Structure formats: structure tokens, C-alpha cells
Amino acid sequence: MNVLQTEALTINFGGLKAVDEVDFAIKDEVIGLLGPNGSGKTTFLNLVSGIYKPTSGKIIFEQADITGAGPNVVREKGIARTFQTNRLCLNLSVIDNLLLGLYSQQKSTWWQAVLQPKRCHKELNRNIEECLEVLHHFNPQLVAKAYEPITAIPLIDRRRIEIARAIVGSPRLLLLDEPTAGLNTEETSQIIGDIGKIRNGSQKVSMIIIEHDMVVISRICHRVVVLNAGKKIADDCFGEVCKNEQVRRAYLGG
Amino acid sequence: MPKTALFSNTLVIAILVSFTGCMLLYIALVGPLIAALAVLVLVLGLMVTAERTGKVEPVYHAVEDHKGISLAVIILFVLALPFVLSNNYLLHVAVMGGIYSIVTLGLNFQVGSTGMVNFATAAFFGTGAYTSALLATKFGLSPWFTTVAGVVAAASLGLVFGYPALKTRGYYLSLVTIALQVIFTLMIINTSWLGGPNGIPGIPAYSLGGTSFRLPLAIFGMELPYQANYLYLVFILLGLALMAASRLHNSRTGLAWNAIEQDEIVAVTQGINLTKLKLLAFALGAAFAGLAGGLYGHYTSFIGVEDFDFSKSLVFICMVLLGGMDNAIGVVLGALLLTIVDEKLRDFADYRMLMYSVILIIILLSRPQGLLPKRIRRYQAAKSAGEAKVQL
Numbered sequence: 047m048n049v050l051q052t053e054a055l056t057i058n059f060g061g062l063k064a065v066d067e068v069d070f071a072i073k074d075e076v077i078g079l080l081g082p083n084g085s086g087k088t089t090f091l092n093l094v095s096g097i098y099k100p101t102s103g104k105i106i107f108e109q110a111d112i113t114g115a116g117p118n119v120v121r122e123k124g125i126a127r128t129f130q131t132n133r134l135c136l137n138l139s140v141i142d143n144l145l146l147g148l149y150s151q152q153k154s155t156w157w158q159a160v161l162q163p164k165r166c167h168k169e170l171n172r173n174i175e176e177c178l179e180v181l182h183h184f185n186p187q188l189v190a191k192a193y194e195p196i197t198a199i200p201l202i203d204r205r206r207i208e209i210a211r212a213i214v215g216s217p218r219l220l221l222l223d224e225p226t227a228g229l230n231t232e233e234t235s236q237i238i239g240d241i242g243k244i245r246n247g248s249q250k251v252s253m254i255i256i257e258h259d260m261v262v263i264s265r266i267c268h269r270v271v272v273l274n275a276g277k278k279i280a281d282d283c284f285g286e287v288c289k290n291e292q293v294r295r296a297y298l299g300g
Numbered sequence: 301m302p303k304t305a306l307f308s309n310t311l312v313i314a315i316l317v318s319f320t321g322c323m324l325l326y327i328a329l330v331g332p333l334i335a336a337l338a339v340l341v342l343v344l345g346l347m348v349t350a351e352r353t354g355k356v357e358p359v360y361h362a363v364e365d366h367k368g369i370s371l372a373v374i375i376l377f378v379l380a381l382p383f384v385l386s387n388n389y390l391l392h393v394a395v396m397g398g399i400y401s402i403v404t405l406g407l408n409f410q411v412g413s414t415g416m417v418n419f420a421t422a423a424f425f426g427t428g429a430y431t432s433a434l435l436a437t438k439f440g441l442s443p444w445f446t447t448v449a450g451v452v453a454a455a456s457l458g459l460v461f462g463y464p465a466l467k468t469r470g471y472y473l474s475l476v477t478i479a480l481q482v483i484f485t486l487m488i489i490n491t492s493w494l495g496g497p498n499g500i501p502g503i504p505a506y507s508l509g510g511t512s513f514r515l516p517l518a519i520f521g522m523e524l525p526y527q528a529n530y531l532y533l534v535f536i537l538l539g540l541a542l543m544a545a546s547r548l549h550n551s552r553t554g555l556a557w558n559a560i561e562q563d564e565i566v567a568v569t570q571g572i573n574l575t576k577l578k579l580l581a582f583a584l585g586a587a588f589a590g591l592a593g594g595l596y597g598h599y600t601s602f603i604g605v606e607d608f609d610f611s612k613s614l615v616f617i618c619m620v621l622l623g624g625m626d627n628a629i630g631v632v633l634g635a636l637l638l639t640i641v642d643e644k645l646r647d648f649a650d651y652r653m654l655m656y657s658v659i660l661i662i663i664l665l666s667r668p669q670g671l672l673p674k675r676i677r678r679y680q681a682a683k684s685a686g687e688a689k690v691q692l
Contacts, residue, residue, distance in 0.1 A: 095569060121571035135562040138555075139676045145552070146559050150571025152552045156580060159551030160544045166551055174679060195676055211570070 048073055048106075049219055049252045050094065050125070055103035057093060064089040066276035067103065072219070076245065076253045078267035078284070082296055086276040087256045088130060091221045094254075095127045096120035108218065122150040126212035127221035130256075132204050134196045140207055141192040144177035145170075147211035180210050183247070184240055202233045206240060213244055213251065220244070222255045226262060238262055272296070313359060314366035315373060322377040325636055329390055333644035340637055340663065343671055360675065378535045382517075382528035391527040395599060397639040398534035399592045404619045404635040405538075405545045405628060406588025409581045411617060412626035412674070413554060415561030416465050416581065420477040421616040423461070423484035424586040426608030427454040428593025430494060433503045433603055443506045447594035454590020455583045462582030466575055469564075481610050488605045499604030503597045506533070514601075530599045537595070538632070541588055545628045548584075550677060557581055558626070611653070615642070618660050624670030633671055 052070045056063065065086045079087050092098045094105060096117040105113045107123060115123075126147070134143050152173065154166040181188045184206045188199075196204060205225060212220055225241065226234040244251060245266075257263050263270060263284060270287045272280040274296040280287050287293055324343065328336040350356045363370050385391050403425055410418045432450035435441045441449075464476040488494050505514040506529075513529040548554050556577050559567040568574050597603045615638070623634020641659065645652045 097565065097569070117565075117568040118571045118573050121569055127569055129566075133563055133566045135559055135566065137562070137674070138558055141679075142555055142558070142677055145555060146567075146570045146572075149552055149556060149559075154552060156548060156551065156553040156584075159547050159553055163547050166547075170550075170552075170679060193676060193678065215571075 049108060051106045052094070053104040053106070055090075055093060055105065056101050057089060057098055058101045063276045065093060065100075065273075068273070068276075068278045070271060070278065070281075072252050072254060074250060074252055075268040076255065076266055078263040078270045079254055079256045079273065080263065080270055080287075080293075081273035084275075085273040085296075087273055088223055089276075090273065091127060091223055091254065091256065094120075095125060095221060118150070121215075121217075124215075124218035125221065126215060126217035126219075128208045128212050128223055128225060130223040130227060132201070132208060134204055134208055134211070136196045139193050139195055140181070140188065140199065141174060141177055143196060143207055144181065144211050144214055145173055147214040148173050148176065151215050177210075177214055180214050181207075183243065184210050202229060202236065205229065205237055209237075209240065209244075213249075216249050217251060220251050220253045222253060222257075224256050224258070226257065226259060234259065234262065238266060241266060310362035311366050311369065313362040314370045317359060317363055318370040318373040319377075321633075322374060325640075326377075326381075328637065328640045329393060330385070330387075333641070333647065336637070336641050336644050337659070340641070343633075343637075344663070344667060347671060348667075357675075361678070364678070378531070382524045382531060383522070388525045388527055391525060391531060393640060393643045395527055395530045395534050396643075397636040398531070398538045399596050399599070400616070400619065400639050401538050401632045401635040402534075402541050402592040402595075403589045403616055404623065404631045405541050406585035406592075407616050408545065408620050408626065408628065408631045409548070409557065409585040409588075411620050412624075412631065413549070413557035413561065414578065414581045416578065417474045417617065418461075418477045418582070418585070419474055419610070419613045419617065420461055420481040420484070421585070421589055422608045422610065422612035423481050424454045424458060424589035425593040425596070425612070425616075426484060426488070426603075426605075427457045427586075428590030429597040429603045429608065430488070430500070430593075431590075432594035433500045433597040434494070436504050436598070437500060437502060443504055443594075443598045447591065447598065450594035451587050451590040454593065455587040458583040458586025459579055461586070462579045465578045465582060478610065481613055485605055485609050488608075495604075497605065499602060500597075501602045503601045503603065505601065506598055513598075530595075534595055534599075537591065541591075542628055542632060549626070549628060550679065553577070553580070555677075620670075622660065622663060622670055624672040624674065626674040627670070627672045630670055630672030637671075 048071045050072050052068055054067045054069060055065055056067050057065045068090065079090065081087050089098065093100050096115050096119065099114050103113070104111060107125060112120060112123060135146070152169060154169050159166050178189055178192060181192065185203060188203055188206070191199065196207070199207065209222070209225065222241070226237050229237060241253070255267065267284060270280070270282065270284050271278060272287060272293050279292045279296060280290045282290070324339045328339040347356070350359065381394060382391060403421060407418065407421045410416045428450035431453040432443065432446040435446040435449055436443050461477065461480050465473050468476055489497050505512050507513060513533070514526050516526055517524040517528045556567065556572045559570065559572060560574060560577060564574060596607070619635040619638050620631050622638060623632065624630030642656060645655050648655050
């Protein structure tokens with residue numbers, strides 16, 4: 047059964063078709079999204095996460111049509127994402143950044159916060175426990191730094207926190223936009239290990255990963271989808287895609 | 301102060317801090333201008349040294365852990381104020397400080413928490429005052445009831461003024477709010493049934509059990525000036541407003557506001573409904589200002605359009621900036637100190653606003669983050685949980 051499915055998904059920016067009639071489907075698996083610069087990978091993620099509204103086509107998530115739903119609605123339904131450049135709230139603490147990931151699941155309203163603080167504290171404490179557990183899973187040392195501002199945290203841990211923020215709400219689908227960008231080889235393999243841990247954990251989560259590092263792709267992806275100039279040109283396992291003539295041409299020219 | 305005392309005697313610290321705070325405000329209130337300025341500089345100096353030596357957080361924690369005691373000290377101080385102040389004028393300044401503090405607490409939701417610089421706070425303040433005053437003078441309704449109506453009217457206006465916040469950001473939003481503020485002032489001047497340039501005189505006072513608030517307060521065989529009634533009322537409401545503001549700050553709502561301030565795209569992809577949260581910041585902030593406006597009208601018995609013009613909005617923003625963005629205690633401190641300084645500057649007559657601006661510029665240049673800056677949230681029950689994990 048498909049977790050997410052797009053049908054002829056298209057978006058135009060003026061005269062440019064950034065994503066052009068892409069049919070895409072993901073089951074309980076990890077899919078690598080490849081393509082040269084400007085091929086529409088990030089635009090595709092922005093479409094799925096609701097940041098852009100498609101010009102035409104459909105997005106179906108768990109049998110429900112979510113085409114045109116806003117990013118907050120998409121997140122509530124269970125699609126979480128990270129960004130290519132690290133986007134944490136710098137002057138908030140580690141724990142506050144993680145708590146933001148649980149926002150869509152928290153029930154207490156603003157007037158309950160004012161009138162029934164006990165009830166809200168209960169919910170908050172449960173959420174904090176949950177966040178600390180996820181944090182512990184990624185890097186036990188980070189738990190001690192939970193109340194420090196993000197500015198005091200090194201880059202690799204910021205990456206981890208961003209991924210943790212995306213998975214604290216147990217999403218059904220996780221979109222990772224270049225999780226290893228800007229990291230060295232050692233750090234890259236650590237992050238890849240962390241992503242593997244999410245899959246090995248108890249929760250069932252499908253992933254779409256944009257990545258340029260082929261070693262990373264071959265290690266963690268079940269299937270690879272290649273975009274070029276907004277069109278899908280390949281959709282197969284990594285080995286087959288490497289042999290694909292169209293893919294070679296897109297990457298190497300000629 | 302030796303380090304050991306600081307950690308073992310948190311109770312003493314809490315009492316000392318709240319008592320010193322009250323005393324400093326008292327000195328600023330009763331002393332001449334130079335005393336008020338000296339207090340400002342002293343608070344600044346204390347904060348800077350405390351930050352350098354890393355003692356700010358322990359002191360904050362001490363006060364938070366003994367919230368009840370600190371509160372009791374402050375309540376005692378407010379209760380005693382009318383007894384020790386011989387001068388009705390000084391009592392009036394204290395009441396105004398309380399009223400403005402309520403406004404700034406509301407403005408802080410927009411400016412401090414959500415990063416939307418709103419230059420139309422005086423319009424919200426005025427909406428509360430005008431609604432309440434009109435209903436009370438024209439229809440003879442109870443001032444208690446009309447004040448609530450003023451809060452509702454201001455909150456509704458907040459929703460209307462908040463609408464541009466959904467379309468514009470940063471400087472553009474500020475420009476729109478300036479325009480709305482100017483429209484508000486012009487509308488009042490040009491509408492005769494709103495009193496026009498003459499304002500609304502003869503606004504009735506609150507009364508409780510048949511006793512008007514404008515009569516002297518007889519207590520313990522002493523007769524306190526009528527301002528004491530308002531002082532107690534205003535500070536009770538300020539206390540409630542402060543409680544509501546800090547509870548909101550520590551809730552998911554406060555956190556969502558901060559996320560919007562930092563990065564709207566991140567906020568929305570975490571499931572935060574930007575429309576709802578921004579309008580909430582405007583409506584709640586306006587409700588606080590509307591409450592203060594109602595209190596103001598029924599206290600002074602006269603309201604005129606110059607009490608609610610653009611320059612008033614600027615003053616409110618300065619109070620938030622000086623006190624410290626997104627720090628509820630800070631903005632109240634900022635509002636109280638600036639109200640006092642402003643009153644002391646009356647000696648300068650025509651140069652009053654000039655002096656006011658110069659003082660503000662100097663302070664904000666030397667400490668742009670305000671007296672008590674924004675802090676990392678320290679969740680009550682999470683302390684123990686976090687520490688337990690650390691020990692593991």
C-alpha cells in the first residue's frame with residue numbers, strides 16, 4: 047500500500063516547469079531522490095510538504111487527497127521534513143526546538159494554558175520526556191545540553207536535532223533534504239547511522255532523502271528516483287539506475 | 301556575595317531581590333529625576349555584573365523557586381504604598397505605571413514574542429477607553445460592565461489590525477500599523493459623537509458595594525486618598541495579567557510565537573497555524589490594552605484623543621524595548637521606570653520629549669537587549685527530569 051503517491055504533479059514558476067508531471071509512489075521504504083542541480087528535487091519536497099501549491103496534479107497521502115493543503119495541515123497529517131540549510135530556532139533551547147516538533151500533537155489551547163496550568167504542565171512534562179528520549183537515542187550527551195541555546199551546539203548535533211525535531215511526532219513519512227550537506231566524511235557516516243537507527247526503531251516511517259553522496263544513497267536507500275529538468279527519468283534500485291543511459295547523460299552530459 | 305550563600309540560601313536571595321526591586325522603584329518614585337535615572341543605571345549595572353559573573357540564572361531560579369515569598373513581598377509593598385506616600389500625585393504616578401504595565405504586557409505578545417512591531421497599541425488602548433467611556437456616559441451602564449465591553453471591542457479591533465500581519469512582514473507590517481494608528485486618531489477627532497477634539501468628560505468611577513472609588517478610602521481609622529482604591533484595583537489586575545502572560549509564555553502558544561519570530565517557514569512546517577497564532581497575538585495584546593484603557597478612563601474621568609495618539613504608541617514600544625523583549629517581568633519593570641522618568645521630566649516643560657528621547661537612546665545604545673533580556677525557558681517539572689537523566 048502506498049504511503050504517498052503523486053499523480054502528474056506539476057508546478058510552473060512563470061514559464062519554467064520546475065516539476066513536470068511527476069508520478070511518484072512510496073511504500074514502507076527509503077527512497078533516494080537524485081538529480082543534477084536545478085532538477086527539481088527540493089521543489090518536489092516543497093510540493094509534498096505543502097510549502098508550494100502545485101499548478102496541476104494530485105498528492106495522495108494514506109488514501110486521502112492532500113493537494114493544496116497548507117504546510118501545517120500536512121505536518122498534522124504526518125509528513126515531517128528537514129531543510130537543506132540548518133533551520134533551527136537559534137535563540138531557543140534544544141528542548142524547545144524539539145518541542146516544536148510535537149506542536150501539532152499537543153492538545154492544550156491558549157486559554158487552558160492561562161486557566162488550567164496543571165493540565166498543561168502534565169502534557170508538557172510528558173512531551174519533554176518524549177523529546178529527551180529521542181534526543182538520547184541520537185546522542186546521549188545532548189540530553190545534558192537540553193536547556194542550552196542552539197548557538198552553543200556544534201553543527202553535527204544541530205543536524206541531529208533537526209532530524210529529531212522531525213521525528214518526535216512519529217510521522218508516517220519523513221522528508222530529508224540533504225541531511226549530510228556541509229559535513230565531513232566522519233560526520234556523514236554518523237548521520238547515516240542515525241538515520242538507520244530511525245528505521246530500526248519501533249516506529250514505521252517511510253523516507254524520501256535528497257542526497258548527492260552516492261555511497262550514502264547505496265547504503266540506505268531501497269529505491270532511487272532520478273529527476274532531470276523537472277521530469278522523472280528513472281525509478282529503480284540503485285544498481286539499475288547507475289546503468290541507466292538517460293541518468294548517465296543527465297549527470298555527465300553528452 | 302560568597303558563592304555558597306547564593307546556592308544554599310535561595311530563600312534569602314528571593315526575598316532580597318524582590319525587596320530591593322520594590323525599594324529601588326520606591327526611590328525612583330519619590331526622589332527627583334536624578335534618583336530615577338540613578339535607579340535605572342543601577343539596575344543596568346547590577347544586571348551587567350550579574351551576567352558577567354554568571355549569577356543571573358541562579359538568582360532567577362531562586363526567585364522562581366520561592367515565587368510565593370517574592371510575591372508576598374511585592375504585595376506588601378503595594379499595600380503599604382498609599383500609607384507611606386504622603387503625596388497624591390506620586391500615588392497617581394504609581395497608578396499610571398500600573399495601567400501602562402498592563403498595556404506593555406499585551407504589546408509584548410506582538411513585539412517581544414512574535415516579532416511583529418506594532419505601532420498601533422495606543423489605538424487599542426483608546427478603543428478600550430472610548431468604548432467604556434461612551435457606554436458609561438451615554439447609556440449609564442455600570443463601569444465594570446463597560447470595561448469588559450471595552451476589552452471585547454479592543455480585542456475585535458486587534459483582529460482587524462492583525463489582518464495585515466498575515467499579508468505583510470517586518471517593516472511593512474510596522475508601516476501598516478502606523479497608518480492604522482493615524483486613521484484611529486483622525487477618526488476620533490472628526491467624529492462628533494466620539495467627543496471629537498474635546499474628548500469625553502465626566503466618565504463615572506467604579507463603585508463597589510455602593511461606595512464610589514472616587515471617595516477617600518477609609519481603612520484602619522485612616523483616610524487614604526481616593527487614588528489608593530485605583531492603585532489596589534490596577535495592581536490586582538496587573539498581577540493577573542502578569543500571571544496570564546507568563547503562563548502563556550511557557551505554553552505551546554508562547555513557544556509557537558517564538559518560532560514564528562525566528563523563522564515562519566520552520567514554524568509552519570511544524571504544524572503551527574500562522575494565521576491563527578498571529579491573530580491571537582494581536583487580539584490578546586489588544587485585549588490587555590483595552591482593559592488598561594477602560595481603567596484609565598474611569599480613573600481620570602476624562603479622556604481626550606491626545607492620550608491615544610502615535611507618540612503614545614512609541615512610548616509603549618520603548619517600554620518593551622527598555623524592559624526586555626519577551627520577558628514579562630522585564631516589560632513591567634520597563635513600563636514602571638519609564639512612567640516615573642516621564643513624570644519627573646515634567647520640570648523640563650517643552651523639552652520633555654527631547655530629554656525622554658535622549659535618555660532612551662543612551663540606554664538602548666548601551667544595552668540593546670533591554671534591562672532583563674529574553675531567557676531560555678526553564679520548565680518547572682522538567683528540571684528534575686533533566687537532572688535525573690544527567691545523573692544517569
